[in-house]
Amino acid sequence: METITIVALLKGREGYAAQLREVLLKLAASSRSEEGCLTYVLHESRSCPEQFVLYEVWKNEAALAGHLDASHYRAYRRAAKTFIDRRDVYRLNTLSN
Template sequence: MSVLTIVARIETNKDHVELVKSELLKLIAPTRKEQGCLQYDLHQDNQRPEVFVFYERWESKALLETHLASAHITAYLKATAGAVESFVISEMTKLA
């Protein structure tokens, strides 16, 4: 099995940090219960609190895509509309 690693970087508007943080935290419990989720950890930058990073590991790209189409991701996107400046998902493969 080839595990897919995801690094998702979310940068909020500085006046919406707490809103986005609370919405991101809501994603953790349901996502960790999803089929194929091996790891789903949220981090916040110590120097720039408006920057968040998810470090994720998934069994497959198909299961990641199911996650991205889930009701809790849809609810997050609706709740944070206009509050996020950038959202970048990097799909990665572990080399060593």
């Protein structure tokens, strides 16, 4: 099975950590219930309250595409654009099992 791992580094705008955290927690809860989601973990920096990391593993390309088209993901993108200063997303392949 060829899984797809996503690591997203999100830097919120200063003063918006609580609002971004709330939006991301909703996204994570909804995303975990998707059929092709194998792992979806939200991390928050201990030293920078505006810094978040999403670690996701999807069953395949179709599962990831379904996630990106899901209504909860589109709602997150609309809501979070007010709170996010920088968003870096990495699509990763697993090199070993």
